[in-house]
Amino acid sequence: MAFSIMGLLAVVLEFFRGWLWFIGLFLLLDFALTFYFLKRSTGCRTCWVLPAYVTIGFGVFIFILSMITLPTITKSSWAALSGIDYLALIGASIGFGALFAILAFPFILNLLGIRSRPRPDNTGQATRTETPTPPKAPPQPAMTEKVAD
Amino acid sequence: MSSQDDKRVKDAVDRALKGAGLSRRDFLKLSSGGALLAGAAAGTGSLLHSPPARAVSTNARIVIVGAGAAGLSCATRLARELDGADVILIDRRQDHYYQPGLTLVGTGVWQTEKLLDRNRRYVPSSVNWVHDMVIEYDPDNNRVVTETGQVIEYDFLMVATGVQVNYSVIEGMSENLIGHRGVGCVYDRPELAERTWQAVDHFVNEGGIGLFTRPPGDMKCAGAPLKVTMLTESRMKERGTRDRAEMHYLPPGTSLFSQPHTEDFLRRNLPQRDIHIHWDHPLKAIDPDRKTATFKTPLGDETLDYDFIHVVPPMSAPDALRYSPLAAQEAPFRGWLEVDRFTLQHTRYPNVFGAGDVNGVPVGKTAASVKAQVPVAVENMIQIIQGATPTAAYDGYTSCPLITELGQAILVEFDYDLNMKPSFPFISPYQEHWVPWVMKDRLLLAAYKAMLRGRI
Ligand SMILES: Cc1cc2nc3c(=O)[nH]c(=O)nc-3n(C[C@H](O)[C@H](O)[C@H](O)COP(=O)(O)OP(=O)(O)OC[C@H]3O[C@@H](n4cnc5c(N)ncnc54)[C@H](O)[C@@H]3O)c2cc1C
Numbered sequence: 001m002a003f004s005i006m007g008l009l010a011v012v013l014e015f016f017r018g019w020l021w022f023i024g025l026f027l028l029l030d031f032a033l034t035f036y037f038l039k040r041s042t043g044c045r046t047c048w049v050l051p052a053y054v055t056i057g058f059g060v061f062i063f064i065l066s067m068i069t070l071p072t073i074t075k076s077s078w079a080a081l082s083g084i085d086y087l088a089l090i091g092a093s094i095g096f097g098a099l100f101a102i103l104a105f106p107f108i109l110n111l112l113g114i115r116s117r118p119r120p121d122n123t124g125q126a127t128r129t130e131t132p133t134p135p136k137a138p139p140q141p142a143m144t145e146k147v148a149d
Numbered sequence: 150m151s152s153q154d155d156k157r158v159k160d161a162v163d164r165a166l167k168g169a170g171l172s173r174r175d176f177l178k179l180s181s182g183g184a185l186l187a188g189a190a191a192g193t194g195s196l197l198h199s200p201p202a203r204a205v206s207t208n209a210r211i212v213i214v215g216a217g218a219a220g221l222s223c224a225t226r227l228a229r230e231l232d233g234a235d236v237i238l239i240d241r242r243q244d245h246y247y248q249p250g251l252t253l254v255g256t257g258v259w260q261t262e263k264l265l266d267r268n269r270r271y272v273p274s275s276v277n278w279v280h281d282m283v284i285e286y287d288p289d290n291n292r293v294v295t296e297t298g299q300v301i302e303y304d305f306l307m308v309a310t311g312v313q314v315n316y317s318v319i320e321g322m323s324e325n326l327i328g329h330r331g332v333g334c335v336y337d338r339p340e341l342a343e344r345t346w347q348a349v350d351h352f353v354n355e356g357g358i359g360l361f362t363r364p365p366g367d368m369k370c371a372g373a374p375l376k377v378t379m380l381t382e383s384r385m386k387e388r389g390t391r392d393r394a395e396m397h398y399l400p401p402g403t404s405l406f407s408q409p410h411t412e413d414f415l416r417r418n419l420p421q422r423d424i425h426i427h428w429d430h431p432l433k434a435i436d437p438d439r440k441t442a443t444f445k446t447p448l449g450d451e452t453l454d455y456d457f458i459h460v461v462p463p464m465s466a467p468d469a470l471r472y473s474p475l476a477a478q479e480a481p482f483r484g485w486l487e488v489d490r491f492t493l494q495h496t497r498y499p500n501v502f503g504a505g506d507v508n509g510v511p512v513g514k515t516a517a518s519v520k521a522q523v524p525v526a527v528e529n530m531i532q533i534i535q536g537a538t539p540t541a542a543y544d545g546y547t548s549c550p551l552i553t554e555l556g557q558a559i560l561v562e563f564d565y566d567l568n569m570k571p572s573f574p575f576i577s578p579y580q581e582h583w584v585p586w587v588m589k590d591r592l593l594l595a596a597y598k599a600m601l602r603g604r605i
Contacts, residue, residue: 003572003605004605006604007599007604007605010599010602010604010605011592011595011596011599011605012595013599014595014596014598014599014602015591015592015595017595017598071556071583074556074583074586074587074590074591075258075555075556075590076555076556076557076583076586076587077556080554080556080557080581080583080586081583082580082581082582082583083577083580083582084575084576084577084582084584085582085583085584088583088584088587089583
């Protein structure tokens with residue numbers, strides 16, 4: 001019996017129906033965090049590489065966790081798997097890994113994505129470097145500084 | 150279709166149109182306009198609250214008897230696809246339970262709560278739900294009579310009453326025995342399946358002699374007695390108690406399953422697991438005090454002891470239908486709703502259709518068949534309402550996720566010709582796999598609910 005794409009979507013929708021409010025809330029939080037990050041990062045030195053690596057690492061962790069635990073979570077065991085089951089297990093684990101990584105990215109970005117804060121008197125580093133540096137005054141021995149004997 | 154039949158349909162159509170103040174020509178114009186609009190609407194429909202794609206304008210009065218899997222699914226589809234129809238759903242039952250999960254409750258895989266639902270959640274607001282039971286069908290006068298004495302007339306009738314489980318056919322058996330004295334049966338309500346699990350659990354721990362029966366005649370989900378047998382055996386292996394038990398499977402004839410490849414598999418698999426097959430053993434009586442069961446074999450009655458027995462009583466169409474003019478009068482479907490196996494239209498009363506277990510068709514008393522039958526029955530009924538000839542055809546599709554072990558199943562799907570019809574060609578219908586188990590355990594309930602909402 002053929003299932004249409006809309007049919008499959010309808011089944012997925014029914015599967016998650018009880019959780020839709022939670023998923024919606026989580027997605028909202030993700031959007032809010034992404035927006036917050038973009039706002040916060042104006043004028044800051046941002047770093048995307050580290051959060052990306054951490055997110056990928058997290059996704060890989062979930063992938064491995066899924067590979068190991070999915071058969072047991074589904075009240076089955078590794079011994080019950082054969083042929084196509086391994087492909088399905090890998091596919092499902094990749095899916096879970098990717099899903100969790102995408103969901104976690106805004107959090108990780110906020111935690112690790114900002115390298116340095118702007119100075120209070122400057123708007124950004126680029127402006128600061130362009131500001132002509134005042135001529136250096138000759139070094140004065142500090143009042144408390146000991147003069148070498 | 151005879152000319153008398155034609156006339157009956159035409160009369161029903163004309164009555165419906167006249168009530169709406171339309172001529173047949175107006176009606177056809179409106180219908181094609183409606184169809185165009187429906188096409189446009191379908192593109193923008195959202196899944197959560199899909200706006201009805203109103204296709205056909207009519208004020209026909211449609212009565213659906215039975216609010217189970219098929220009845221609800223028909224109601225949602227008819228409510229969506231007809232504009233102005235008076236759709237009446239008759240069923241006293243308020244609770245809805247997911248019957249394909251009964252096997253899992255009966256073997257301790259699921260908790261009962263997972264099966265429970267309410268019909269109210271699925272009945273569309275435009276459908277008039279009559280909380281009553283039909284006790285009489287009067288198709289010559291296009292009406293049904295309910296238990297409380299209401300006479301409800303119709304232009305078109307959809308019969309979806311499912312089956313009736315006949316405990317009394319087995320001497321000594323009653324519903325009250327389930328869960329006590331080693332008697333189990335998963336073919337009734339969820340609480341009885343839960344009580345069955347108590348009996349199965351005890352047997353799995355203590356061992357003894359286990360008898361697993363199957364009734365003669367048509368029944369819903371013919372795979373369920375096998376699943377209960379194999380899951381019980383699997384539980385014993387899991388708990389390390391398999392050597393404490395002697396297990397027997399007793400079919401009423403000389404076959405285990407209608408699909409030949411699956412039959413071959415089972416003929417190999419059961420003996421490998423030390424489950425003894427006793428051919429031609431329909432259950433005749435049980436004596437719960439002495440814990441014996443009597444089987445009517447070709448060689449005479451045979452009485453066997455048991456510590457646990459899974460009783461599957463014979464099934465029939467509900468009495469109200471079975472003894473009505475709508476029932477087939479002749480074998481092989483005597484007592485079942487007499488429909489054309491392809492169009493699902495009644496063969497003598499063309500304004501009557503059937504969906505689900507009640508239909509007298511060669512295979513297909515499963516929820517999977519309901520999924521395939523409902524769109525056909527509904528489409529054909531709408532074609533008749535429009536004055537056209539029914540063209541949609543049901544190919545006999547049925548499916549059984551045959552659970553062989555905890556964590557493994559074979560997804561068996563086939564049609565009237567008993568040819569395999571896999572929905573997902575990459576899943577072999579000949580081998581045990583984990584994927585069909587996951588589908589049965591996790592996904593099919595969602596698919597069932599989508600079906601009740603008329604989305605698949
Ligand atoms: C133990 C078990 C395991 C199963 N396993 C599977 C499976 O794995 N896969 C699968 O696809 N299917 C399975 N099924 C079968 C599936 O559940 C049924 O085929 C399906 O529910 C049939 O739907 P239906 O609407 O025809 O009947 P039902 O869902 O039984 O509904 C019939 C409705 O009609 C009502 N009714 C009856 N008489 C009257 C009357 N006179 N007036 C008004 N209302 C009336 C009843 O109250 C009921 O609500 C299983 C069934 C059982 C019992």
